Amino acid sequence: MTVLYYEDLPIGQPSTFGSYRLERAEIISFAAKWDPQPFHVDDEAGARSIFGGLTACAAHLFAVSSWLNSQNPDPPALLAGLGGDGMRLASPGRPGDLLHMELTYRAKRRSQSKPDRAVVDVLNRVLTDDGRLVLEQGGAILVARREDLSDERSEWPERPGAEE
Numbered sequence: 001m002t003v004l005y006y007e008d009l010p011i012g013q014p015s016t017f018g019s020y021r022l023e024r025a026e027i028i029s030f031a032a033k034w035d036p037q038p039f040h041v042d043d044e045a046g047a048r049s050i051f052g053g054l055t056a057c058a059a060h061l062f063a064v065s066s067w068l069n070s071q072n073p074d075p076p077a078l079l080a081g082l083g084g085d086g087m088r089l090a091s092p093g094r095p096g097d098l099l100h101m102e103l104t105y106r107a108k109r110r111s112q113s114k115p116d117r118a119v120v121d122v123l124n125r126v127l128t129d130d131g132r133l134v135l136e137q138g139g140a141i142l143v144a145r146r147e148d149l150s151d152e153r154s155e156w157p158e159r160p161g162a163e164e
Contacts, residue, residue, distance in 0.1 A: 005077045005146035006108060006118035014104040016127075018071035020064050022056055024095035030060040056093035061135045064093075065126050068101035076105075077144035079117055084139035091134055098129040106138070110145065118143055 002008075031040030035057035038045030046054035056064075093099070102125040110118045120143050126135040 002074045003077050009105045014102050016102045018068035018101045020099045022097045027056045031057045034059050051092050061093050079142040082140040087137040093134050
């Protein structure tokens with residue numbers, strides 16, 4: 001495993017990793033507790049729904065997405081999540097689906113106020129093994145910088161009364 005600092009993050013190059021199989025019993029169990037809609041907890045109700053079968057609820061798919069992110073073989077030097085810009089449920093997660101994460105770092109910028117960290121814009125896509133998009137979510141994360149910051153400190157404005 002290689003931890004990727006701000007300087008290492010490849011912008012615009014998707015990486016795919018992780019593997020998680022949605023199981024019928026888990027779909028029903030999760031939804032029974034967190035989102036007990038009939039099409040999430042009952043096969044017959046799911047078959048009569050617009051989905052034409054049992055589907056995993058959004059909260060379950062988000063949880064799987066979070067777990068898949070933890071499987072990244074080259075994770076970012078994550079300090080914190082800063083929030084998302086929306087989640088799109090592109091197609092249903094179904095029993096038996098084998099899911100993978102596709103992660104793309106879309107942009108990055110150094111923090112103006114904290115030079116030891118940076119903000120990175122990410123896109124997470126959860127796909128089935130045959131390439132069907134299930135979930136897509138963008139967001140921002142805070143990552144550590146690796147660079148020796150001593151060179152940059154000389155560029156910082158002088159503070160009145162600061163001694164060299």
